[in-house]
Amino acid sequence: MSDYIIATSSTADLTRDYLDAHSIPFIRYSFTVNDLPREDDCREESRAAIYAGMRRGDVLKTSMINEYSYYDFFRGLLEQRKDVIFLDMSEKMSVSFENARRAAETVRQEYPEQKLYLMDTRCISGGLGLLVKMMVRRMEAGESFEQVVAWGEENKLKMAHRFTVDDLNYLKRGGRVSNASALVGSLLNIKPVLYVPDAGTLDVVKKARGRKAALKSIVDGVLHDLSEIDPTGTEFLILHADCLSDAEHVRDEIREAYPQVGEIAISSLGVVIGAHCGPGLLTVFYLCAGRRPE
Numbered sequence: 001m002s003d004y005i006i007a008t009s010s011t012a013d014l015t016r017d018y019l020d021a022h023s024i025p026f027i028r029y030s031f032t033v034n035d036l037p038r039e040d041d042c043r044e045e046s047r048a049a050i051y052a053g054m055r056r057g058d059v060l061k062t063s064m065i066n067e068y069s070y071y072d073f074f075r076g077l078l079e080q081r082k083d084v085i086f087l088d089m090s091e092k093m094s095v096s097f098e099n100a101r102r103a104a105e106t107v108r109q110e111y112p113e114q115k116l117y118l119m120d121t122r123c124i125s126g127g128l129g130l131l132v133k134m135m136v137r138r139m140e141a142g143e144s145f146e147q148v149v150a151w152g153e154e155n156k157l158k159m160a161h162r163f164t165v166d167d168l169n170y171l172k173r174g175g176r177v178s179n180a181s182a183l184v185g186s187l188l189n190i191k192p193v194l195y196v197p198d199a200g201t202l203d204v205v206k207k208a209r210g211r212k213a214a215l216k217s218i219v220d221g222v223l224h225d226l227s228e229i230d231p232t233g234t235e236f237l238i239l240h241a242d243c244l245s246d247a248e249h250v251r252d253e254i255r256e257a258y259p260q261v262g263e264i265a266i267s268s269l270g271v272v273i274g275a276h277c278g279p280g281l282l283t284v285f286y287l288c289a290g291r292r293p294e
Contacts, residue, residue: 004085237267
């Protein structure tokens, strides 16, 4: 058994089955559905129900995690007398990260003999989840706290994130596109393709005409990245917000072009990112040579 813990947040968008099987503690983001409070439990059935509700018109709002909640979470981990590596989504994507930083500073003073490492992963959603999985795998293989932290810091900016959304109105609500752009884009059937650069933001890098073109842009970007590395065994995580057939299509295109890649796992997107991007969001995550939005 390891002498340290890797913990994360519900926004890693890992499945509850995985988190439970590997004993990964996670702090839960909260949200409301039509003003009724809920917590992100990372269960596939919960995610499916949320997206079905959004298609019927349910309105979701998300909340940051406050400093005390992080403090309570970290304190509970350190009470186990183990060191802790905590991975949350990119600092640039959530003000929660600053609350986590302040809570960590307080807790370190109470447990000076233990290590609490808070990583700004510059990742979100399944990019964060895949980073967690790869670091957990190294922990379970017997690598030390320092070795796993070093690997994470060295590789976090090699975690590629490729997204497309189906409904511009969700990006409009989040302030990522203007009202006029959303209206014109909807009329012209524009589907933005998004990417997470080294800064850890979520940027629109291309505007495709139609869903099919957006999915092709994502696949083309993945194949370009794979052409620059030895793709043998490369692991993928594809997350979707109620668009399984599109996720399977992207998986099949990647597998056909590079049959030697490793596992291509598909699961539902977590609720927090989904609340801001809406049903129809399709995402692909994998380790590449370096982040470039081509």
